[in-house]
Amino acid sequence: MPPTNSPTLRQRRLGAELRKLRERAGLTATGAAELLGVNQARVSMMETGRTPISADRIRAMARVYDCTDDKLIDALAAMTGRRSRGWWEEYRDHVPVALVDLAELEHHASALRVALMIHIPALLQTTDHARALFQLAAPPMRQYEIEHRLTHRMKRQGILHREDPPPYTAIIHEAALRMGFGGPAVTRGQLKHLLDMSELPHVTVRVIPFGADDFPTTGQPFDYLEGPVPQLDTVQLDSHHGASEFLDAEAQLNKYRAVLHCMESSALSPTETRDFIHRCIQDH
Structure with a gap:
């Protein structure tokens, strides 16, 4: 070969x-x-x-x-064999390669956990909300770049709607629910969508309210993608300049497992979170 x-x-x-x-x-x-x-x-x-x-x-x-x-x-x-041609390969020349790699990782993950401070998780965003975020990029994206990013993001969300969806847990700080990207109507639509997604049996959403000040984080968003065995887990870190970093060393994985555990201990329960999101919708 x-x-x-x-x-x-x-x-x-x-x-x-x-x-x-x-x-x-x-x-x-x-x-x-x-x-x-x-x-x-x-x-x-x-x-x-x-x-x-x-x-x-x-x-x-x-x-x-x-x-x-x-x-x-x-x-x-x-994991062996020839390179598979997943849908993400169509975007290799249109979006940053790290986003192509992330889509492939998500497709093969046995479970996903994400932690964010000021943004709604990509897999739980509405089209209008995602477009509003891309339109705020600095430097500005060209329209065709926005459309490529948008369709790529929406296709990534397909893993939550397939026949065998992986368990998905999102830990979101209250700040992300209070941000008004796209204006009041877009924000209300996004929060209602987040509420609907949280009702799916394989999706867990938990909010860390402003009053919780005992969780360890620098505010950097990250994805924790579980492999078929713990040794094959991966952490994906976002950065402001558009690149992503993928971590898989044992010490790094242990660190982020511990961070997630502490953040989950500071978060509201899924039921409390849904009540909290309901109140946020009324506030907007």
Whole structure:
């Protein structure tokens, strides 16, 4: 199978996990190549996601690396094969590549948790609300850029409406409910939509009110995307300059799990949150 010069985030993650297994086994790329019966360049391409790998190859590597975690091995084997052409690939030339990668991650996630301070989560936004946000971008976006971003965002929301939707939890600060992006009518429509989405059995919305001052956060929004096993979880961080950072080191994952736990302990219950949103709608 020919190598690729533009591996997806999922392919790069598979390669990175293989590198971690090799390093834990105390093997160099050259040493691993000898045991696997391939050249060192082949090992390097597999670890950078530049060449497809079969499930059988994954299991052979796990044996060479003395990995006995069957759940992890099965999860890695499920990530193998040729690059899939998901709907997000249509946008690779039209939106930042990080948004394409995020859509792919969301599609494969077993569960999603997000935390935001001043914005409604992207997967819970109305079209009018999202358009209002894109129109406020600095520097301004061209109209066709706004439309690409808008259709991409709406397609991302499809994971919450498919036959097997992942559990989705959104922790939102009260500030996000009080922002008036797009004006009163758009804001009321957004809050009503948020309320409707919170009624879905797989969607949990919890609000942190202004009065709660004991939660640990810098205000930076982040997504926590759960993989089939905890080792394959990913944290996605937004940044003001438009790029996204994806974190998957064990210490980083543990940190954000702890942050989410503390934020959830400061948030209203789902029922209290729905009552709170009702009051916010009346205020707008």
